Amino acid sequence: MAIKTRSYSVDGKRVMTIDEFKRWLKKFDEDKDGKIRRDELADAIRVSGGWFASRKSKCGIRSVDANGNGFVDDN
Numbered sequence: 001m002a003i004k005t006r007s008y009s010v011d012g013k014r015v016m017t018i019d020e021f022k023r024w025l026k027k028f029d030e031d032k033d034g035k036i037r038r039d040e041l042a043d044a045i046r047v048s049g050g051w052f053a054s055r056k057s058k059c060g061i062r063s064v065d066a067n068g069n070g071f072v073d074d075n
Helices: 018-026 038-047 053-064
Strands: none
Touching: 018 038, 038 053
């Protein structure tokens, strides 16, 4: 029996669990403070092949920053 190490959706894109995504995103925490800033999120977007990383990171922070401190909230 083969063990699946990666999951893919019907369109062939990699599917991550929330925990996998959090571990991947923590790789971009440059100052190791446990928080993801806008420029760190932009780096993650660029590495994954995304375009308009600055604009997307600004919108991303705005949509996930529940307390208004300028960082990605863990929840």
